[in-house]
Amino acid sequence: MNISKLEQPIYVTRPLMPSYDLYTEKLKDIWSSKWLSNQGPQHIELEDKLKAYLDVDHLSLFNNGTTALTVAIQALRLQGEVITTPFSFPATTHALTWNGITPVFCDIDPHTMTIDPTKIEGLITSKTSAILGVHVYGIPCHVEEIERIADRHGLKVIYDGAHSFGAMIDDKPIGSFGDITMFSFHPTKLFHTSEGGALVCADENLKQRIDLLKNFGIKNETEVIMPGINGKMNEMSALMGLCVLDIVDGERDRRAQLRQLYLEGLANIPGVSVVAVQDNVINSQQYMVIRINEDEFGQSRDQTYDNLKSYNILARKYFFPLISDYPCYNQLPTAAADRLENSTVISNQVLCLPFYGELKDSDIEVICQVIKSKRSCYE
Ligand SMILES: *Cc1c(COP(=O)(O)O)cnc(C)c1O
Numbered sequence: 001m002n003i004s005k006l007e008q009p010i011y012v013t014r015p016l017m018p019s020y021d022l023y024t025e026k027l028k029d030i031w032s033s034k035w036l037s038n039q040g041p042q043h044i045e046l047e048d049k050l051k052a053y054l055d056v057d058h059l060s061l062f063n064n065g066t067t068a069l070t071v072a073i074q075a076l077r078l079q080g081e082v083i084t085t086p087f088s089f090p091a092t093t094h095a096l097t098w099n100g101i102t103p104v105f106c107d108i109d110p111h112t113m114t115i116d117p118t119k120i121e122g123l124i125t126s127k128t129s130a131i132l133g134v135h136v137y138g139i140p141c142h143v144e145e146i147e148r149i150a151d152r153h154g155l156k157v158i159y160d161g162a163h164s165f166g167a168m169i170d171d172k173p174i175g176s177f178g179d180i181t182m183f184s185f186h187p188t189k190l191f192h193t194s195e196g197g198a199l200v201c202a203d204e205n206l207k208q209r210i211d212l213l214k215n216f217g218i219k220n221e222t223e224v225i226m227p228g229i230n231g232k233m234n235e236m237s238a239l240m241g242l243c244v245l246d247i248v249d250g251e252r253d254r255r256a257q258l259r260q261l262y263l264e265g266l267a268n269i270p271g272v273s274v275v276a277v278q279d280n281v282i283n284s285q286q287y288m289v290i291r292i293n294e295d296e297f298g299q300s301r302d303q304t305y306d307n308l309k310s311y312n313i314l315a316r317k318y319f320f321p322l323i324s325d326y327p328c329y330n331q332l333p334t335a336a337a338d339r340l341e342n343s344t345v346i347s348n349q350v351l352c353l354p355f356y357g358e359l360k361d362s363d364i365e366v367i368c369q370v371i372k373s374k375r376s377c378y379e
Contacts, residue, residue, distance in 0.1 A: 003366055005377045006312040010363060014356045015187035016251050018243030030235050042238035049245055055173040056200040058207035061233040062214060065162050065184025065197030069095040071213045071231055072180040072199050075206060076156045080127030085115040086324035087343045088134045092160045093323045105324045105334040110342040117145035130156040135164040135174060138284035139277050143177040165191045168282040175200040190286050191248045193241035196233050254357035255285035261361055262288055265368030271297025288355035299374045301351050310376035313367055320347040
């Protein structure tokens with residue numbers, strides 16, 4: 001193999017950038033209106049367009065996904081304990097903690113890597129108020145089983161859908177499951193607003209409560225009716241979202257092509273498997289994830305990560321470590337590794353590979369060659 005260290009790093013992702021001229025042209029409207037935040041025209045237009053795009057009843061924009069999730073928990077008046085997955089980004093569990101709720105970690109299904117519904121009921125106590133699942137890498141949770149369990153025990157359901165923008169289960173939009181779904185519009189996400197997020201729900205009263213909570217609880221000029229927070233999206237971010245929304249389908253199509261190239265390049269390597277969504281699911285194309293089985297591949301995930309890094313290819317170990325292993329959570333009774341066997345094994349196997357539309361076909365070839373070679377640049 002005669003690949004040498006790349007001069008420019010290949011990152012795991014790059015934000016989707018709209019045309020600078022288009023953005024700045026539209027920015028003039030914001031400048032002349034002097035309306036920079038608080039439900040301005042860009043905000044209204046983006047909410048409408050996203051509601052249609054995601055095919056949901058109600059959508060509220062936020063300044064980021066973490067605030068949105070924190071507000072979702074408030075909006076549903078959750079308390080006590082919430083059953084969740086340790087295999088996610090820190091924000092999922094932190095949003096519970098910021099609401100004074102004790103996270104209860106549930107192990108994941110070894111195939112989908114989402115919360116294992118067969119292990120949820122054993123964790124329910126008199127204090128449990130909800131289930132918080134994550135459609136990790138855009139792979140939907142076992143939504144029907146979770147709904148049945150929630151109905152049986154009178155629990156609410158929230159989904160962290162940060163990775164699942166545009167995903168569908170059969171012909172149902174991903175945001176139509178559970179009481180509330182959160183989306184993140186951070187630049188690392190397929191669709192972004194530079195920073196931003198949203199909550200979607202089907203209940204109109206809930207939407208009203210969410211909108212009050214994200215704006216200090218202000219009902220009108222003389223009435224503040226609940227202790228809200230500032231979760232508002234500004235007009236420059238909303239405009240970014242409108243510009244990115246116009247090009248997001250093209251980006252998703254290109255990523256689907258890249259995924260195909262990865263599948264070909266990584267086929268028939270014992271111990272290396274490409275993570276896929278279920279057959280009846282439309283892929284959000286948020287991440288390109290592989291799992292490395294060290295015994296079969298003869299090399300650990302960490303060694304493969306280091307090899308890629310030596311060539312200046314910057315993959316990421318999402319999600320390692322588990323949230324339950326953070327010092328702020330590892331003393332919880334449900335954080336013990338022997339109760340989270342699948343999560344522990346999988347967080348040591350997964351590797352997110354570079355995945356964004358601007359990558360060249362030849363980049364994918366190089367990345368697959370490096371993985372296959374099991375060597376660093378210096379060997
Ligand atoms: C990105 C992400 C978040 C946080 O979203 P922000 O918009 O960055 O606050 C939450 N959960 C998951 C799973 C994420 O990937």
